[in-house]
Amino acid sequence: MQYAIMFYETEKNFETRDHREDDSEYWGAWRAYIDEIVASGVVRGGAGLHAPQAATTVRLKDGQRHVQDGPFAAAKEQLGGFFLIEVPDLDAALSWAAKAPCAPTGVEVRPTLPSQM
Structure with a gap:
């Protein structure tokens, strides 16, 4: 089943995003998460905003x-951004959402409607 996992961030997070220092804790956590979720093969699309x-x-x-x-x-x-993921069920989608660096702020998980795009 396909889900949208939508990442919510604070104003401070958005300010941090403007400074892409390679050693920043913010970007390091996001790079690790993105590498893991992409390597798993579940990502169907997405973007940062x-x-x-x-x-x-x-x-x-x-x-x-x-x-x-x-x-x-x-x-x-x-x-702040989103991924479209293809996973077996809601529990799997929730597991990916919980791993996101912004999970303490909030990650919304929502099933997608079938599309012919």
Whole structure:
């Protein structure tokens, strides 16, 4: 079954991402996690996302497009990236989510709908 595992990070995490020093604890933990999950063969796609300040939100109201700078919702934790993974069941997806460096902040796991893309 395919799941999206969505990684939520704090403002401090996003600030740390801007400094890609090879020896940083943040990037070291993410490199190790990415290497492990990719080597397992379960990854079907994914991407890291720029900071919430780079987001633009679009809403359609009365047939008119309304554009707002910033993320969909203001919150302490914001979506920092995601993987699409193919695993046998929810428990396997939860195991991968729990290994993510941002698990203390939060990782959302959600089954995906079938797609013909």
